[in-house]
Amino acid sequence: MKRVLLSAAAALALTAAAGVFTFAHAAEAAATTTAAATDATKAARMGVWGFDLSGMDRAAKPGDDFVRFSTGKYLDQLTIPSDRASWGSFNALAELSNNRTKAIIETAAASAKPTGEAQQIGGLYKSFMDEAAVEKLDAKPLAGDLAAIKAAGTREAIAQLMGASQGRFGGAFFGSYIWQDAKAPTQYAVYTSQGGLGLPDRDYYLDAKFADKKTAYRAYVAKMLTMAGWANPEKAADSILALETEIAQASWTKVEQRDADKTYNPKSFAELETLAPGFPWQAWRKGASLTGTDRIIVGEPSAFTKIAAIYAKTPIETLQAWQAFHTVDQAAPYLSKRFVDANFDFQGKTMSGQPEQRARWKRGTGLVGNSLGEAVGKLYVTAYFPAESKAKMEKLVGDLLVAMKGRIEKLDWMSVETKARAQKKLSTFTVKIGYPDKWRDYSALKINPADLYGNVERVNAFNWAYEVNKLGKPVDRGEWGMFPQTVNAYYNPTMNEIVFPAAILQPPFFDPDADPAINYGGIGAVIGHEISHGFDDQGRKYDADGSLTDWWQPQDATKFEAQTKRLGAQYSAFEPLPGLHVNGDLTMGENIGDLGGILIALDAYHLSLGGKPAPVIDGLTGDQRFFLGFAQIWRSKYRDDAIKQQVVSDPHSPTYFRTYGTVQNVDAWYDAWGVKPGDKMYVKPEDRVRIW
Incomplete structure (x- = not known):
């Protein structure tokens, strides 16, 4: 969405920082179907009527482990492929999208005289x-970038390189992006957020349970610098690790970064220099091509002060080595095999437990799909997204919005004043389905086969120039933050919009x-x-116009927060691995989204029946099939290192608990499956969390 160089985790973090709430974590591409499709570009149907009955474990009791009951046999037979860190429903569609992208690329490349x-x-693929x-x-290919780093012999010169890293390989102590101004959403603003770390989260530097990863990271830094021909790579690796550990200590936690109010701190560049005087902000500003604006929104003020001080006292040669390593690390996937393999050995094997590298063609289609996203998306939609799918989705969304309106009306804990404003916000939701109405123009991007x-550097420079060019212009409300071939969905609070790319509109999500x-x-x-993200613990802070403002009556906010604390406590008790607990505060927004989402969807399903009873199919009632359909979208497996990384750094709960933790708060689930006291998943009615 921002830069092709960003890893999946980094892209997700940047999206979250921008206030966009996604449906799923950034899943790697993988395949999983109940039956192999004869055409790799064709979606596989789930069972006869949309559910994989053969994957159920009917020996399990629904009230003891609904995940096991609904998907247990499937999970027993599921083996994570050697080139994957996880494997599940999202991965299946990501693989399908990748196969389709490959077909699109091959067709484009085979044109008589491609232009x-x-x-x-x-x-680009070639x-x-x-x-x-x-x-x-x-x-x-590294020579020019490394020479520029060696020539940057002052703090100002290095800061300028950090600013320029938006459009080239390299890193920055402070990242930047362009987004709608959260308190003036009709205009764009520059945001800046803490950076400087090469590991997924500050905990990897500070928590003893990640000591082995930190040691492996130090060895990886030394190896990459050695291969790049950097002087004294072992000494440099020690200095870089010490530097990043200091930055980690100064950094805000992922939970702190979720707070939309605390991360909105507009400053002039003069004020930024006063806040964080140890960093050459004017040089950074010049490198980032931001000299045309004097307003910047700071994400983590206290961290900025500390990180700038760290920058000011760090020796020049360490800063140069740090920049050199991050340049090589980011460039490695586009270099020779020894760089590719070293990068994968650490980032894939060590960090995620993934035994084997993905096939080169899959990595290539991923690069093309991210670099020329809407160009590929235009062809994707033509080939794979029928008009009837969009029409049926529009009806489904309409039903869900009606259902949410009804739920707000019936709330017994919310005042009339706050209800009225909530209904106004709901009524102004923009819905985007499938693909944008206007496609992006890539004609100025030069690609050399x-x-x-x-x-890759030209793609990055092109994308950053595109973002900077938005400043001073009206917000383009037709722009999308995801490509049509992306398997995900999102809510953007500053646009007050919900967006569903074409690629997620496939089985098991939609058939x-x-x-x-x-x-x-x-x-x-x-x-x-x-929809629920518009009313979760952070989304609720934005009004109908997309402005970050408090529109709640104080007593309503107090009641809301009491329920969210209970939800957070429930999830924090979940233990994906022995001694590893879900962070209920980090995952709060997504957990509220899951709970609100299933309740709204169930109401909408009932409304769709028009007062008639649901048919019984294969002995299953309508409500039972509804809950089975929900469980089916979350069936997946992770490698242990992958789950550890997700729990520490991802705002989404592991998929098992997105089913387990959600349904146990839904009264209708108890009724549908006859769940009683004594069942392992049973939660007393008074202890169930009730928000929306």
Whole structure:
């Protein structure tokens, strides 16, 4: 969404910092279906009427472990492929989207005389797939960037490189992005947030349970600097690790970064220099091409003060080595095999437990899909997104919005004044389905089929220039934050919009021919989840116009917060691995989204029946099928290191608990499955969390 160089985790963090709430964590591409499709670009249906009955474990009791009951046999038979850190429903669609992207690329590349976007798509893919050419170049593409770092002999020069890292390989102590101003959402603003870390989260530096990862990271830093020909790589690695550990100590936690009020701190650059005087902000500003604006919104003020002080006292040679390492680390996937393998050995094997590298063509299609996202998306929609799917989705969304309106009306804990404002906000939701109405123009982006490294840097520079060019212009309300081929969905509070890319509108989430109960339990819960984000612990802080402002009566906010604390305590008790607990505060917004989403979706399903009883299919009632459909979208497995990383750094709960933790707060689930006191999942009615 911002830069192709960002890892999945980093892209997710940047999206969260921008105030966008996604439905799922950034899943790696993987495949999982109940039956192999004969065409790799064709979605596989789930069972006869939309649910995989063969995957159930009917020996399990629904009230003891609903996940086991609904998907247990499937999970027993599920093996995570050797080139994956996780495997599940989202991965299946990501793989499907990747296969389709490959078909699009091959068609574009095979055109008689490819021009325009076809030439760009085919040329970028060719540059990645020409492994022999990349191997021959080895480390040579790094030479220019490393020379610039060696020539940056002052703190000002290094800060300028950090600012410029938005459009080239490299790192920054302070990241930046362009987004709608949270308190003036009709205009764009520059945001800046803490950075400087190479590991997924500050806990990896400070928590003893990650000591082995920290040690491995130090060895990785030394190895990459050695391969790049950097002087004294072992000493540099020690200095870099010590530096990043100091930055980690100064950094805000992921929970603190979730607070929309505390992370909104507009400053002039003069005020920023007063707040964090140890950092050359004017040089950074020049490097980032932000000299045309004097207003910047700071995310973590106290961390900025400390990190700037760290920068001021760190030796120049350490700062240069730090920048060199992050340049090589980011560039490694686009260099020769020895760099690719070293990068994967650490980032994949060590950090996520993934035994094998993904096939090169899959990495190549991912690069093209992210770099030329809407160019690929335009072709994706033409080939794979029928008009009837969009029409059925529009009806589903309409049903969910009506259901949410009804739930707000019936709330017994909310005052009339706050209800009226909540209804106003709901009535102004913008809904985007499938693809944007206007496609982005990539004609100014130069792609050279013989220059992979240069292509990726030009993509980054092109994307950053596109963002900076927004400043001073009206907000484009038609712009999308995800591509049509992205398997996800999101709520953007400053736009007050819910967005559903085409690629998620496939089984098991949505099947035009499936039983409606399954669709409402699947994509209906996704829709409800995004609607609920407008009213979760952070989304509720934005009004109908998308402005960050307090529109709640104080007593209503107090009651709301009391319920969210109870929800947080429930999730913090969950233990994905022995001694590893879900962070109920970090995952709060997503957990509220899941709970609100399933309730709204169930109400919408009931409304869709028009007063008629739901049919019984294969001995299952409509409500039972609804809950099975919900469980089906979350079935997946993780490697232990992957789950550890998610729990520490991801605002989404592990998928098992997105089913388990959600349904145990839903009264209708108890009724549907006859869950009684004594069942392991039973929660007393008075202890169930009731928000929306």
